[in-house]
Amino acid sequence: MLGDTVASIMVTYNPDSDVVENAKSIVQSCAKLIIIDNGSNPDSKVYLQELEKEQKTTIIWNKENVGLGRALNQGIQFILNAEELRHVKWIATFDQDSTVQADYFEKMLQSYESFSEKEAVAILAPSWIEQKLETDGALPGKQNLELQEQRTVITSGSLMKKVAFQKIGFFEEDYFIDFLDHELCLRARSHGYKIFIVPQVTMLHNLGNTQEHALLGSRVKATNHNYIRRYYITRNRLYTYKKYFRTEQEWIKEDFIATAKEFIIILLFEQNRLKKLGSMTRGVWDALRGKKGAL
Incomplete structure:
Protein backbone atom coordinates (compact mmCIF):
# COMPACT_ATOMS: atom_id res chain seq x y z
CA MET A 1 0.00 0.00 0.00
CA LEU A 2 1.18 3.49 -0.83
CA GLY A 3 0.30 4.69 2.66
CA ASP A 4 3.07 2.50 4.06
CA THR A 5 5.58 4.95 2.59
CA VAL A 6 4.19 7.78 4.77
CA ALA A 7 5.03 8.68 8.36
CA SER A 8 2.84 11.34 9.98
CA ILE A 9 3.42 14.03 12.58
CA MET A 10 0.76 15.68 14.75
CA VAL A 11 1.53 18.53 17.14
CA THR A 12 -0.80 18.88 20.12
CA TYR A 13 -1.40 21.59 22.71
CA ASN A 14 -4.26 21.21 25.19
CA PRO A 15 -6.42 19.15 22.79
CA ASP A 16 -9.97 18.05 23.59
CA SER A 17 -11.32 14.52 23.27
CA ASP A 18 -11.65 14.83 19.47
CA VAL A 19 -7.90 14.37 19.18
CA VAL A 20 -8.34 10.62 19.78
CA GLU A 21 -10.51 10.02 16.72
CA ASN A 22 -8.51 12.52 14.64
CA ALA A 23 -5.26 10.71 15.38
CA LYS A 24 -6.78 7.28 14.76
CA SER A 25 -8.09 8.46 11.37
CA ILE A 26 -4.52 9.32 10.41
CA VAL A 27 -2.60 6.34 11.78
CA GLN A 28 -4.97 3.73 10.32
CA SER A 29 -3.42 4.04 6.86
CA CYS A 30 0.19 5.19 7.30
CA ALA A 31 3.37 3.57 8.63
CA LYS A 32 3.66 5.59 11.84
CA LEU A 33 2.20 8.56 13.72
CA ILE A 34 4.49 10.71 15.85
CA ILE A 35 2.62 13.00 18.24
CA ILE A 36 4.62 15.85 19.75
CA ASP A 37 2.83 17.33 22.75
CA ASN A 38 3.77 20.89 23.63
CA GLY A 39 3.20 20.80 27.38
CA SER A 40 -0.55 20.13 27.48
CA ASN A 41 -2.55 20.32 30.70
CA PRO A 42 -3.27 17.13 32.69
CA ASP A 43 -6.84 16.78 31.35
CA SER A 44 -5.62 16.79 27.75
CA LYS A 45 -2.81 14.38 28.53
CA VAL A 46 -5.41 11.77 29.47
CA TYR A 47 -6.61 11.68 25.84
CA LEU A 48 -3.04 11.47 24.57
CA GLN A 49 -2.17 8.66 26.96
CA GLU A 50 -5.02 6.71 25.40
CA LEU A 51 -3.41 7.19 22.01
CA GLU A 52 -0.02 6.12 23.35
CA LYS A 53 -1.41 2.59 23.62
CA GLU A 54 -1.86 2.44 19.83
CA GLN A 55 0.69 0.14 18.22
CA LYS A 56 1.84 2.54 15.49
CA THR A 57 1.82 5.70 17.62
CA THR A 58 4.73 7.31 19.48
CA ILE A 59 4.38 10.41 21.67
CA ILE A 60 7.16 12.86 22.44
CA TRP A 61 6.33 14.82 25.60
CA ASN A 62 7.66 18.38 25.81
CA LYS A 63 7.54 19.94 29.26
CA GLU A 64 6.48 23.31 27.81
CA ASN A 65 5.25 24.87 24.61
CA VAL A 66 8.39 25.01 22.49
CA GLY A 67 6.51 26.29 19.44
CA LEU A 68 5.07 24.64 16.37
CA GLY A 69 8.28 24.84 14.35
CA ARG A 70 10.47 23.10 16.90
CA ALA A 71 7.83 20.47 17.61
CA LEU A 72 7.46 19.62 13.91
CA ASN A 73 11.22 19.43 13.60
CA GLN A 74 11.36 17.00 16.54
CA GLY A 75 8.97 14.76 14.65
CA ILE A 76 10.94 15.01 11.41
CA GLN A 77 14.19 14.20 13.19
CA PHE A 78 12.58 11.17 14.87
CA ILE A 79 11.47 9.84 11.48
CA LEU A 80 14.86 10.41 9.88
CA ASN A 81 16.65 8.61 12.73
CA ALA A 82 14.25 5.67 13.17
CA GLU A 83 15.61 2.46 11.67
CA GLU A 84 12.08 1.07 11.32
CA LEU A 85 11.15 4.04 9.11
CA ARG A 86 14.04 3.93 6.67
CA HIS A 87 11.61 2.92 3.92
CA VAL A 88 9.46 6.04 4.43
CA LYS A 89 9.49 8.45 1.48
CA TRP A 90 6.92 11.02 2.62
CA ILE A 91 6.37 12.95 5.87
CA ALA A 92 2.82 14.16 6.52
CA THR A 93 2.07 16.98 8.98
CA PHE A 94 -1.21 17.53 10.82
CA ASP A 95 -2.83 19.84 13.35
CA GLN A 96 -4.64 18.26 16.29
CA ASP A 97 -8.05 19.22 14.88
CA SER A 98 -7.57 17.64 11.45
CA THR A 99 -9.22 14.41 10.40
CA VAL A 100 -8.86 12.35 7.21
CA GLN A 101 -10.66 9.54 5.42
CA ALA A 102 -9.30 5.98 5.34
CA ASP A 103 -8.05 6.23 1.74
CA TYR A 104 -6.46 9.67 2.22
CA PHE A 105 -2.81 8.74 1.69
CA GLU A 106 -3.63 6.21 -1.01
CA LYS A 107 -5.48 8.82 -3.10
CA MET A 108 -2.83 11.48 -2.56
CA LEU A 109 -0.04 9.22 -3.73
CA GLN A 110 -1.99 7.67 -6.59
CA SER A 111 -2.24 11.16 -8.05
CA TYR A 112 1.50 11.60 -7.61
CA GLU A 113 2.29 8.24 -9.23
CA SER A 114 0.37 9.23 -12.35
CA PHE A 115 2.17 12.59 -12.57
CA SER A 116 4.90 12.89 -15.21
CA GLU A 117 7.24 15.31 -13.40
CA LYS A 118 7.74 13.42 -10.14
CA GLU A 119 11.24 14.73 -9.45
CA ALA A 120 9.96 18.32 -9.34
CA VAL A 121 7.37 17.63 -6.63
CA ALA A 122 8.22 18.52 -3.03
CA ILE A 123 4.80 18.87 -1.41
CA LEU A 124 1.33 17.44 -2.00
CA ALA A 125 -1.64 19.04 -0.24
CA PRO A 126 -5.40 18.34 -0.18
CA SER A 127 -8.29 20.64 -0.88
CA TRP A 128 -9.32 21.54 2.65
CA ILE A 129 -12.79 22.28 3.98
CA GLU A 130 -13.45 24.52 6.95
CA GLN A 131 -14.98 22.04 9.40
CA LYS A 132 -16.95 24.61 11.39
CA LEU A 133 -18.68 25.78 8.21
CA GLU A 134 -19.39 22.28 6.88
CA THR A 135 -23.00 21.39 7.61
CA ASP A 136 -23.71 18.09 5.90
CA GLY A 137 -20.52 16.19 6.75
CA ALA A 138 -19.79 15.41 3.10
CA LEU A 139 -16.35 15.68 1.62
CA PRO A 140 -17.06 16.32 -2.08
CA GLY A 141 -13.71 15.66 -3.72
CA LYS A 142 -13.42 16.58 -7.39
CA GLN A 143 -12.82 13.69 -9.74
CA ASN A 144 -10.28 13.09 -12.51
CA LEU A 145 -8.40 16.35 -12.17
CA GLU A 146 -4.67 16.77 -12.57
CA LEU A 147 -2.45 18.12 -9.81
CA GLN A 148 -2.80 21.87 -9.46
CA GLU A 149 0.38 23.83 -8.80
CA GLN A 150 0.37 26.31 -5.91
CA ARG A 151 2.92 28.74 -4.54
CA THR A 152 2.14 27.86 -0.92
CA VAL A 153 -0.15 25.50 1.01
CA ILE A 154 -0.98 25.05 4.68
CA THR A 155 0.96 22.59 6.82
CA SER A 156 -1.92 20.45 8.04
CA GLY A 157 -2.64 17.55 5.73
CA SER A 158 0.39 18.14 3.51
CA LEU A 159 2.86 15.44 2.47
CA MET A 160 6.46 16.45 1.87
CA LYS A 161 9.16 14.23 0.45
CA LYS A 162 11.67 13.12 3.06
CA VAL A 163 14.48 13.84 0.65
CA ALA A 164 13.21 17.42 0.22
CA PHE A 165 13.50 18.05 3.96
CA GLN A 166 17.03 16.68 3.82
CA LYS A 167 17.87 19.03 0.96
CA ILE A 168 16.26 22.35 1.99
CA GLY A 169 16.14 22.04 5.77
CA PHE A 170 13.35 21.87 8.33
CA PHE A 171 10.72 24.34 9.57
CA GLU A 172 11.75 27.82 10.74
CA GLU A 173 11.80 27.43 14.54
CA ASP A 174 12.29 31.15 15.20
CA TYR A 175 8.82 31.84 13.81
CA PHE A 176 7.43 29.87 16.79
CA ILE A 177 3.97 29.59 15.17
CA ASP A 178 2.25 30.90 12.02
CA PHE A 179 3.61 31.36 8.49
CA LEU A 180 5.92 28.35 8.91
CA ASP A 181 4.10 26.66 6.06
CA HIS A 182 4.36 29.59 3.65
CA GLU A 183 8.06 30.08 4.38
CA LEU A 184 8.83 26.38 3.85
CA CYS A 185 6.93 26.30 0.55
CA LEU A 186 8.72 29.38 -0.76
CA ARG A 187 12.06 27.91 0.34
CA ALA A 188 11.24 24.70 -1.53
CA ARG A 189 10.45 26.75 -4.63
CA SER A 190 13.78 28.55 -4.29
CA HIS A 191 15.45 25.13 -4.58
CA GLY A 192 13.58 24.32 -7.78
CA TYR A 193 10.80 22.23 -6.25
CA LYS A 194 7.07 22.60 -6.93
CA ILE A 195 4.02 22.39 -4.66
CA PHE A 196 0.72 20.84 -5.74
CA ILE A 197 -2.84 20.44 -4.52
CA VAL A 198 -4.57 17.12 -5.19
CA PRO A 199 -8.07 18.43 -6.02
CA GLN A 200 -9.90 15.12 -5.65
CA VAL A 201 -8.72 14.70 -2.04
CA THR A 202 -10.35 16.77 0.70
CA MET A 203 -9.66 17.22 4.40
CA LEU A 204 -11.62 18.74 7.25
CA HIS A 205 -9.68 21.42 9.08
CA ASN A 206 -10.31 24.27 11.51
CA LEU A 207 -8.59 27.53 10.64
CA GLY A 208 -9.18 29.55 13.79
CA ASN A 209 -12.78 29.99 14.92
CA THR A 210 -14.15 30.78 11.48
Whole structure:
Protein backbone atom coordinates (compact mmCIF):
# COMPACT_ATOMS: atom_id res chain seq x y z
CA MET A 1 0.00 0.00 0.00
CA LEU A 2 1.18 3.49 -0.83
CA GLY A 3 0.30 4.69 2.66
CA ASP A 4 3.07 2.50 4.06
CA THR A 5 5.58 4.95 2.59
CA VAL A 6 4.19 7.78 4.77
CA ALA A 7 5.03 8.68 8.36
CA SER A 8 2.84 11.34 9.98
CA ILE A 9 3.42 14.03 12.58
CA MET A 10 0.76 15.68 14.75
CA VAL A 11 1.53 18.53 17.14
CA THR A 12 -0.80 18.88 20.12
CA TYR A 13 -1.40 21.59 22.71
CA ASN A 14 -4.26 21.21 25.19
CA PRO A 15 -6.42 19.15 22.79
CA ASP A 16 -9.97 18.05 23.59
CA SER A 17 -11.32 14.52 23.27
CA ASP A 18 -11.65 14.83 19.47
CA VAL A 19 -7.90 14.37 19.18
CA VAL A 20 -8.34 10.62 19.78
CA GLU A 21 -10.51 10.02 16.72
CA ASN A 22 -8.51 12.52 14.64
CA ALA A 23 -5.26 10.71 15.38
CA LYS A 24 -6.78 7.28 14.76
CA SER A 25 -8.09 8.46 11.37
CA ILE A 26 -4.52 9.32 10.41
CA VAL A 27 -2.60 6.34 11.78
CA GLN A 28 -4.97 3.73 10.32
CA SER A 29 -3.42 4.04 6.86
CA CYS A 30 0.19 5.19 7.30
CA ALA A 31 3.37 3.57 8.63
CA LYS A 32 3.66 5.59 11.84
CA LEU A 33 2.20 8.56 13.72
CA ILE A 34 4.49 10.71 15.85
CA ILE A 35 2.62 13.00 18.24
CA ILE A 36 4.62 15.85 19.75
CA ASP A 37 2.83 17.33 22.75
CA ASN A 38 3.77 20.89 23.63
CA GLY A 39 3.20 20.80 27.38
CA SER A 40 -0.55 20.13 27.48
CA ASN A 41 -2.55 20.32 30.70
CA PRO A 42 -3.27 17.13 32.69
CA ASP A 43 -6.84 16.78 31.35
CA SER A 44 -5.62 16.79 27.75
CA LYS A 45 -2.81 14.38 28.53
CA VAL A 46 -5.41 11.77 29.47
CA TYR A 47 -6.61 11.68 25.84
CA LEU A 48 -3.04 11.47 24.57
CA GLN A 49 -2.17 8.66 26.96
CA GLU A 50 -5.02 6.71 25.40
CA LEU A 51 -3.41 7.19 22.01
CA GLU A 52 -0.02 6.12 23.35
CA LYS A 53 -1.41 2.59 23.62
CA GLU A 54 -1.86 2.44 19.83
CA GLN A 55 0.69 0.14 18.22
CA LYS A 56 1.84 2.54 15.49
CA THR A 57 1.82 5.70 17.62
CA THR A 58 4.73 7.31 19.48
CA ILE A 59 4.38 10.41 21.67
CA ILE A 60 7.16 12.86 22.44
CA TRP A 61 6.33 14.82 25.60
CA ASN A 62 7.66 18.38 25.81
CA LYS A 63 7.54 19.94 29.26
CA GLU A 64 6.48 23.31 27.81
CA ASN A 65 5.25 24.87 24.61
CA VAL A 66 8.39 25.01 22.49
CA GLY A 67 6.51 26.29 19.44
CA LEU A 68 5.07 24.64 16.37
CA GLY A 69 8.28 24.84 14.35
CA ARG A 70 10.47 23.10 16.90
CA ALA A 71 7.83 20.47 17.61
CA LEU A 72 7.46 19.62 13.91
CA ASN A 73 11.22 19.43 13.60
CA GLN A 74 11.36 17.00 16.54
CA GLY A 75 8.97 14.76 14.65
CA ILE A 76 10.94 15.01 11.41
CA GLN A 77 14.19 14.20 13.19
CA PHE A 78 12.58 11.17 14.87
CA ILE A 79 11.47 9.84 11.48
CA LEU A 80 14.86 10.41 9.88
CA ASN A 81 16.65 8.61 12.73
CA ALA A 82 14.25 5.67 13.17
CA GLU A 83 15.61 2.46 11.67
CA GLU A 84 12.08 1.07 11.32
CA LEU A 85 11.15 4.04 9.11
CA ARG A 86 14.04 3.93 6.67
CA HIS A 87 11.61 2.92 3.92
CA VAL A 88 9.46 6.04 4.43
CA LYS A 89 9.49 8.45 1.48
CA TRP A 90 6.92 11.02 2.62
CA ILE A 91 6.37 12.95 5.87
CA ALA A 92 2.82 14.16 6.52
CA THR A 93 2.07 16.98 8.98
CA PHE A 94 -1.21 17.53 10.82
CA ASP A 95 -2.83 19.84 13.35
CA GLN A 96 -4.64 18.26 16.29
CA ASP A 97 -8.05 19.22 14.88
CA SER A 98 -7.57 17.64 11.45
CA THR A 99 -9.22 14.41 10.40
CA VAL A 100 -8.86 12.35 7.21
CA GLN A 101 -10.66 9.54 5.42
CA ALA A 102 -9.30 5.98 5.34
CA ASP A 103 -8.05 6.23 1.74
CA TYR A 104 -6.46 9.67 2.22
CA PHE A 105 -2.81 8.74 1.69
CA GLU A 106 -3.63 6.21 -1.01
CA LYS A 107 -5.48 8.82 -3.10
CA MET A 108 -2.83 11.48 -2.56
CA LEU A 109 -0.04 9.22 -3.73
CA GLN A 110 -1.99 7.67 -6.59
CA SER A 111 -2.24 11.16 -8.05
CA TYR A 112 1.50 11.60 -7.61
CA GLU A 113 2.29 8.24 -9.23
CA SER A 114 0.37 9.23 -12.35
CA PHE A 115 2.17 12.59 -12.57
CA SER A 116 4.90 12.89 -15.21
CA GLU A 117 7.24 15.31 -13.40
CA LYS A 118 7.74 13.42 -10.14
CA GLU A 119 11.24 14.73 -9.45
CA ALA A 120 9.96 18.32 -9.34
CA VAL A 121 7.37 17.63 -6.63
CA ALA A 122 8.22 18.52 -3.03
CA ILE A 123 4.80 18.87 -1.41
CA LEU A 124 1.33 17.44 -2.00
CA ALA A 125 -1.64 19.04 -0.24
CA PRO A 126 -5.40 18.34 -0.18
CA SER A 127 -8.29 20.64 -0.88
CA TRP A 128 -9.32 21.54 2.65
CA ILE A 129 -12.79 22.28 3.98
CA GLU A 130 -13.45 24.52 6.95
CA GLN A 131 -14.98 22.04 9.40
CA LYS A 132 -16.95 24.61 11.39
CA LEU A 133 -18.68 25.78 8.21
CA GLU A 134 -19.39 22.28 6.88
CA THR A 135 -23.00 21.39 7.61
CA ASP A 136 -23.71 18.09 5.90
CA GLY A 137 -20.52 16.19 6.75
CA ALA A 138 -19.79 15.41 3.10
CA LEU A 139 -16.35 15.68 1.62
CA PRO A 140 -17.06 16.32 -2.08
CA GLY A 141 -13.71 15.66 -3.72
CA LYS A 142 -13.42 16.58 -7.39
CA GLN A 143 -12.82 13.69 -9.74
CA ASN A 144 -10.28 13.09 -12.51
CA LEU A 145 -8.40 16.35 -12.17
CA GLU A 146 -4.67 16.77 -12.57
CA LEU A 147 -2.45 18.12 -9.81
CA GLN A 148 -2.80 21.87 -9.46
CA GLU A 149 0.38 23.83 -8.80
CA GLN A 150 0.37 26.31 -5.91
CA ARG A 151 2.92 28.74 -4.54
CA THR A 152 2.14 27.86 -0.92
CA VAL A 153 -0.15 25.50 1.01
CA ILE A 154 -0.98 25.05 4.68
CA THR A 155 0.96 22.59 6.82
CA SER A 156 -1.92 20.45 8.04
CA GLY A 157 -2.64 17.55 5.73
CA SER A 158 0.39 18.14 3.51
CA LEU A 159 2.86 15.44 2.47
CA MET A 160 6.46 16.45 1.87
CA LYS A 161 9.16 14.23 0.45
CA LYS A 162 11.67 13.12 3.06
CA VAL A 163 14.48 13.84 0.65
CA ALA A 164 13.21 17.42 0.22
CA PHE A 165 13.50 18.05 3.96
CA GLN A 166 17.03 16.68 3.82
CA LYS A 167 17.87 19.03 0.96
CA ILE A 168 16.26 22.35 1.99
CA GLY A 169 16.14 22.04 5.77
CA PHE A 170 13.35 21.87 8.33
CA PHE A 171 10.72 24.34 9.57
CA GLU A 172 11.75 27.82 10.74
CA GLU A 173 11.80 27.43 14.54
CA ASP A 174 12.29 31.15 15.20
CA TYR A 175 8.82 31.84 13.81
CA PHE A 176 7.43 29.87 16.79
CA ILE A 177 3.97 29.59 15.17
CA ASP A 178 2.25 30.90 12.02
CA PHE A 179 3.61 31.36 8.49
CA LEU A 180 5.92 28.35 8.91
CA ASP A 181 4.10 26.66 6.06
CA HIS A 182 4.36 29.59 3.65
CA GLU A 183 8.06 30.08 4.38
CA LEU A 184 8.83 26.38 3.85
CA CYS A 185 6.93 26.30 0.55
CA LEU A 186 8.72 29.38 -0.76
CA ARG A 187 12.06 27.91 0.34
CA ALA A 188 11.24 24.70 -1.53
CA ARG A 189 10.45 26.75 -4.63
CA SER A 190 13.78 28.55 -4.29
CA HIS A 191 15.45 25.13 -4.58
CA GLY A 192 13.58 24.32 -7.78
CA TYR A 193 10.80 22.23 -6.25
CA LYS A 194 7.07 22.60 -6.93
CA ILE A 195 4.02 22.39 -4.66
CA PHE A 196 0.72 20.84 -5.74
CA ILE A 197 -2.84 20.44 -4.52
CA VAL A 198 -4.57 17.12 -5.19
CA PRO A 199 -8.07 18.43 -6.02
CA GLN A 200 -9.90 15.12 -5.65
CA VAL A 201 -8.72 14.70 -2.04
CA THR A 202 -10.35 16.77 0.70
CA MET A 203 -9.66 17.22 4.40
CA LEU A 204 -11.62 18.74 7.25
CA HIS A 205 -9.68 21.42 9.08
CA ASN A 206 -10.31 24.27 11.51
CA LEU A 207 -8.59 27.53 10.64
CA GLY A 208 -9.18 29.55 13.79
CA ASN A 209 -12.78 29.99 14.92
CA THR A 210 -14.15 30.78 11.48
CA GLN A 211 -17.52 32.46 11.01
CA GLU A 212 -19.23 33.67 7.85
CA HIS A 213 -20.67 37.16 7.47
CA ALA A 214 -22.53 39.07 4.76
CA LEU A 215 -20.66 42.01 3.22
CA LEU A 216 -21.85 43.96 0.18
CA GLY A 217 -23.83 41.03 -1.15
CA SER A 218 -21.04 38.51 -0.65
CA ARG A 219 -20.12 36.04 2.07
CA VAL A 220 -16.80 36.67 3.84
CA LYS A 221 -14.99 34.60 6.45
CA ALA A 222 -13.64 35.91 9.73
CA THR A 223 -11.10 33.54 11.28
CA ASN A 224 -11.29 35.18 14.74
CA HIS A 225 -7.67 34.41 15.61
CA ASN A 226 -6.84 35.71 19.08
CA TYR A 227 -4.57 38.70 19.62
CA ILE A 228 -1.49 36.54 20.26
CA ARG A 229 -1.88 34.76 16.94
CA ARG A 230 -2.34 38.13 15.24
CA TYR A 231 1.07 39.15 16.56
CA TYR A 232 2.82 36.10 15.11
CA ILE A 233 0.95 36.23 11.80
CA THR A 234 1.89 39.89 11.30
CA ARG A 235 5.51 39.57 12.40
CA ASN A 236 6.29 36.39 10.49
CA ARG A 237 4.48 37.59 7.37
CA LEU A 238 6.84 40.58 7.20
CA TYR A 239 9.90 38.38 7.74
CA THR A 240 8.75 36.17 4.87
CA TYR A 241 8.14 39.18 2.61
CA LYS A 242 11.67 40.42 3.29
CA LYS A 243 13.27 37.02 2.74
CA TYR A 244 11.59 36.32 -0.61
CA PHE A 245 11.06 39.85 -1.94
CA ARG A 246 13.35 39.33 -4.92
CA THR A 247 11.99 35.96 -6.02
CA GLU A 248 8.31 35.85 -5.01
CA GLN A 249 6.95 39.33 -5.73
CA GLU A 250 3.72 38.03 -7.29
CA TRP A 251 2.97 35.88 -4.24
CA ILE A 252 3.74 38.83 -1.93
CA LYS A 253 1.40 41.06 -3.92
CA GLU A 254 -1.45 38.54 -3.73
CA ASP A 255 -0.88 37.90 -0.02
CA PHE A 256 -0.75 41.63 0.74
CA ILE A 257 -4.11 42.19 -0.98
CA ALA A 258 -5.62 39.26 0.95
CA THR A 259 -4.18 40.72 4.17
CA ALA A 260 -5.76 44.11 3.49
CA LYS A 261 -9.15 42.43 3.01
CA GLU A 262 -8.66 40.43 6.20
CA PHE A 263 -7.83 43.64 8.09
CA ILE A 264 -11.18 45.12 7.03
CA ILE A 265 -12.99 41.96 8.17
CA ILE A 266 -11.29 42.18 11.57
CA LEU A 267 -12.44 45.79 11.97
CA LEU A 268 -16.02 45.02 10.91
CA PHE A 269 -16.77 41.64 12.45
CA GLU A 270 -14.29 40.43 15.05
CA GLN A 271 -14.19 41.05 18.79
CA ASN A 272 -11.28 42.55 20.78
CA ARG A 273 -10.38 44.72 17.80
CA LEU A 274 -8.21 47.17 19.71
CA LYS A 275 -6.23 44.41 21.38
CA LYS A 276 -5.68 42.68 18.06
CA LEU A 277 -4.63 45.92 16.36
CA GLY A 278 -2.19 46.53 19.21
CA SER A 279 -0.69 43.07 18.73
CA MET A 280 -0.41 43.57 14.99
CA THR A 281 1.35 46.89 15.55
CA ARG A 282 3.77 45.18 17.93
CA GLY A 283 4.33 42.48 15.32
CA VAL A 284 5.32 45.14 12.79
CA TRP A 285 7.67 46.76 15.31
CA ASP A 286 9.33 43.48 16.27
CA ALA A 287 9.79 42.57 12.61
CA LEU A 288 11.50 45.91 12.00
CA ARG A 289 13.87 45.41 14.93
CA GLY A 290 14.57 41.77 14.11
CA LYS A 291 12.94 40.07 17.09
CA LYS A 292 12.01 36.43 16.59
CA GLY A 293 11.06 33.49 18.80
CA ALA A 294 8.30 33.35 21.41
CA LEU A 295 6.38 36.45 22.41
